[in-house]
Amino acid sequence: MMENVAELTPREYYRLPWTLTDNAISWLEVTDDCNLECEGCYRPHKKNHKSLEQIAEELAVFKQQRKSDCMSIAGGDPLVHPQIVEIVRMIKEGGWKPIINTNGLALGRKLLHKLKEAGAYGFTFHIDTTQVRADSKATTEKEHNALRERFARMLAREGGLSCSFNQTVSIDTLDQIKDSMAWAQQHPDIVHTMVFILFRTPELTGEYDFHANGQPVDLGTTYEKPDWGGNKQLKAKHVVAKIRELDPDYQPCAYLSGDQDPNATKWLLAARLASKKQGFGYVGPKAMEAAQVGHHFFKGTWMSYAPPGSARKGRTTMSLFSLVDKNARSIAKRYLSGILKNPSTLFDRVYMQAFMVIQPIDILPDGRASMCDGCPDMTVHEGQLRWSCRLEEIKEYGCFLQACPKNIDPGIKPDVVIH
Numbered sequence: 001m002m003e004n005v006a007e008l009t010p011r012e013y014y015r016l017p018w019t020l021t022d023n024a025i026s027w028l029e030v031t032d033d034c035n036l037e038c039e040g041c042y043r044p045h046k047k048n049h050k051s052l053e054q055i056a057e058e059l060a061v062f063k064q065q066r067k068s069d070c071m072s073i074a075g076g077d078p079l080v081h082p083q084i085v086e087i088v089r090m091i092k093e094g095g096w097k098p099i100i101n102t103n104g105l106a107l108g109r110k111l112l113h114k115l116k117e118a119g120a121y122g123f124t125f126h127i128d129t130t131q132v133r134a135d136s137k138a139t140t141e142k143e144h145n146a147l148r149e150r151f152a153r154m155l156a157r158e159g160g161l162s163c164s165f166n167q168t169v170s171i172d173t174l175d176q177i178k179d180s181m182a183w184a185q186q187h188p189d190i191v192h193t194m195v196f197i198l199f200r201t202p203e204l205t206g207e208y209d210f211h212a213n214g215q216p217v218d219l220g221t222t223y224e225k226p227d228w229g230g231n232k233q234l235k236a237k238h239v240v241a242k243i244r245e246l247d248p249d250y251q252p253c254a255y256l257s258g259d260q261d262p263n264a265t266k267w268l269l270a271a272r273l274a275s276k277k278q279g280f281g282y283v284g285p286k287a288m289e290a291a292q293v294g295h296h297f298f299k300g301t302w303m304s305y306a307p308p309g310s311a312r313k314g315r316t317t318m319s320l321f322s323l324v325d326k327n328a329r330s331i332a333k334r335y336l337s338g339i340l341k342n343p344s345t346l347f348d349r350v351y352m353q354a355f356m357v358i359q360p361i362d363i364l365p366d367g368r369a370s371m372c373d374g375c376p377d378m379t380v381h382e383g384q385l386r387w388s389c390r391l392e393e394i395k396e397y398g399c400f401l402q403a404c405p406k407n408i409d410p411g412i413k414p415d416v417v418i419h
Contacts, residue, residue, distance in 0.1 A: 122162025
């Protein structure tokens with residue numbers, strides 16, 4: 001299953017211009033509490049809802065240190081926070097687009113309406129086979145599509161909300177990407193973004209010793225790897241190869257590299273134009289560059305989640321991008337050719353969808369950890385910006401861990417900091 005890989009050429013893609021201080025997204029954790037157990041979750045569930053005062057303090061740190069377009073509201077599951085509506089309102093009034101990251105279990109129509117009124121911009125639903133859910137007995141990603149569609153239609157009925165889905169992928173569920181990808185492509189009108197997050201494991205942990213403040217530590221359950229994750233590490237190139245089995249035209253246009261590995265494709269983005277009946281293709285790097293630079297010029301921030309209304313204006317997007325992007329011009333030719341063959345398709349709305357592949361921490365052979373360069377998921381902890389995916393190290397050990405390969409003589413082990 002792992003043999004098929006795609007040749008990725010990041011220098012031919014647009015390197016997303018996101019940085020530590022000027023980014024498309026920031027990450028606000030409002031609680032550790034959650035109403036669902038997910039295999040491989042590295043955040044212990046504690047009923048420690050942050051107060052509105054604490055949240056205001058963290059938002060003030062973001063405001064001072066990091067300019068961003070959207071604010072991801074996370075946890076735990078943020079919908080279990082008793083003041084989630086007030087939190088959304090605070091974020092909206094602070095000038096960010098509130099994006100709620102949730103498993104959806106606590107979401108009903110009444111709460112959805114309240115959140116929309118408070119200023120919610122969109123939702124990212126985490127639904128996959130890592131979960132044993134009360135609202136779905138599905139055991140495969142294909143079976144989970146019915147639940148995904150229920151949430152997508154719930155948001156569509158409310159109107160004016162961005163709808164995204166996260167799916168954790170392991171070596172054992174890699175092939176199932178095609179089922180959820182095919183479903184998303186069938187619903188470009190209600191599914192704006194699909195994100196495949198590669199299962200996070202401490203890659204080759206057995207080949208490294210870990211230290212905190214110079215002292216050896218046992219990771220214990222901090223990054224425990226359950227059986228669900230399989231025994232091999234996925235990379236973005238494996239996911240791209242699998243998607244192309246379904247859609248040979250699939251082509252990324254933008255990426256974030258690793259801060260220690262410039263060839264890594266950490267956040268790999270593709271943008272597709274399609275009607276409900278057919279796909280017309282994927283835009284190229286110049287289109288994404290134009291979208292990012294234009295948004296920053298007019299709005300002052302890099303763009304993450306496009307306005308839901310703009311996702312329905314695929315023909316306008318196609319026309320504008322055709323001025324700068326050769327892929328968009330090819331899409332336009334394909335679209336016009338289809339109209340000449342079948343004039344009735346002129347009345348079919350064209351949509352834009354985004355597909356993202358996120359590759360987690362890479363531990364390099366010398367022990368360095370390659371993080372996302374320009375990480376969109378930086379959070380605040382004790383007044384400082386921290387990687388949200390490694391917050392447990394700070395909480396448990398007071399520092400980020402250091403890794404050293406075991407095959408190096410202990411007397412000459414380098415002091416390599418994972419940072």
